[in-house]
Amino acid sequence: MELNNIKPASGAKHAKRRVGRGIGSGLGKTAGRGHKGQKSRAGGFHKVGFEGGQMPLQRRLPKRGFKSVALKFAAEVTLSDLQRIGAEEIDLLVLKAAGFVGELIKNVKVIKSGELSRKVVLKGIGATAGAKAAIEAAGGQVA
Template sequence: MKLNEIRPATGSRHSKKRPGRGIGSGLGKTAGRGHKGQKSRAGGFHKIGFEGGQMPLQRRVPKRGFNSRKKGETAEVRLSDLQRLQSDTVDLAALKAAGVVPQPALRAKVILAGEIKRKVALKGLLASKGARAAIEAAGGSVEPPVPAPAAGRLKAKSAGGPAAPAAN
């Protein structure tokens, strides 16, 4: 065997098909597109799901539910997570720094899952009834978050009351 006699194994290589290059190619004339119609033309594209003007399936089927935009705002914190934290005072910033709560979370709620045996003071965190009882039983305290005033929602009434209608 010589280098110039080496050939690929039989059937391992085949030339790619070149549509529209004569009847001998097997894909001549219509080039595998069939006769006439939108799909045979150049640029004969229609959007996915298009059914020729008939109401498409995706629009015929009724829709249900929605994805809440507030879903990721409140993070859940287990009592066992609080047990593992080093600090005695826990707030949202401390939970984010420890990696217990994701950074985008706007608030956190402690739930009754796991055990807590040490004294912990929660500042500005929500807590379920069971979690609050467990923390207080361990000698800790829970300071609920102060609700922020609705910015710009309520306007102070003027001293004179409602304005009188203009005379014509």
């Protein structure tokens, strides 16, 4: 094979549709653009969602919902997760090292799910009322 022998596969290339080239082509006169109007003219187009001056749908509908960016950097840890960690003093760095929360997490809260049978001391970590009671019942504390 040589460079002068290479050609595309059969059917891969086809002639471009030539518009505005006479009545026999099927796309003569208006060239498939219909009659008159902004869309029939050269350069005549408008932005997505434009409704000819009528108030667009995305502005007619009421605004709803909100996603807090702070939630992206928050995480939950269960009592059973705390049970599995070997350390007695638990803070954010210990949780990250153990792999229970991601590296970008800034806020952690302990929720009451599972059992805790050993003493743990939480530093800089929040806890729900039920989780706090369970930690204190096991001899630990939430600082």
